[in-house]
Amino acid sequence: MSEPTISAPVPRGRPRSERSHRAILEAANEILEERGFVDLTMDEVAQRGGVSKATIYRWWPTKGMLVFEAFTANFLARQPTPDTGSLRGDLLAALRSWIRTVKGTVTGRTLVGLIAEVQRDPDLAELWRERFVTRVRAQHRLIFDRALGRGEILADVDPDVMLDLLFGSAYHRLLQSHLPLTDRFAQAVVDMMVAGVQSGHAATNGNGKKL
């Protein structure tokens, strides 16, 4: 995602290139807002951003990569991990923020479109894991650090399994659309996890209770 190396001083080149870069991302976000991922075309981004398609392809080789960058920063900023003082409060706040961000929103449709694209584009999949999944999970991991600090959970609780349960169940409803992402659902998921983890022998990296 870095700009191409400039081998000689080009006084006006760099600012223009930055303007183009920003114009492309803004055009992409506008089109995403209006019509979503599937109907976004590079032609229209070029036209609206006032740049050539070649300019777009210089930075983003595929539509998936362009949308990925337009989407990610915005999405991450909307997933805070406020310190509510309890594991239950923190988990519920995180899941509610996520549901608010994606349920019936353009952001949600873009997220779904990107996940679909990730399944057929190995380069985008790598970017997705490194710059989206890893980052959002690092943000949410704080919740378990704090719970451990408060003595609410044991050190052998696996935060990765916890995050898969919390967000996996929510992504499942988003992607399969079999049931709605209600607040009742969020509470049931969190209640279940808190009860499970506080019983002291779950999510323990498989080192707890044996078969």
Next chain:
Amino acid sequence: MSEPTISAPVPRGRPRSERSHRAILEAANEILEERGFVDLTMDEVAQRGGVSKATIYRWWPTKGMLVFEAFTANFLARQPTPDTGSLRGDLLAALRSWIRTVKGTVTGRTLVGLIAEVQRDPDLAELWRERFVTRVRAQHRLIFDRALGRGEILADVDPDVMLDLLFGSAYHRLLQSHLPLTDRFAQAVVDMMVAGVQSGHAATNGNGKKL
């Protein structure tokens, strides 16, 4: 998915149509095995099945719908719900069957390809919910009926939330590829759920513990 209505007797038409139908599904399954969902084309299915593309489109308007039918019956047959005598055993058996079916397999890649396609094709999405998600969930719901019958869980445990936790977390790893679908993962998820549900106040439709 039913055959077109035949208004007059066509003695040799029906058997030939059934042969074509089967030949198309077999050709689709072969191509899926060899190269997977993304690279399957209707042209090749027609060629290998010895039928015209028009014949394929008579039954399946899109590639997604054709692959859906070739995939579904096969997948469902591989998700049994054996009665192991305990909730923990039943959940673990179900999750292990699912992992075995999808991890590193063509079936797993086809599942992923179909889920991606479902996000951009509303007709396929409807079929997916009605004939795949609903059916596989109905099979797995037996686990909670049996647990209730044995007195292992309370009547207010919500099987839908339980299934979202169990399979949502697993689909999450399959689709985001951030971590592997290990047996240790399966055990941690199941341990967590069993501990949570047996503490008696989780997954209760939100009617349990209040905020």
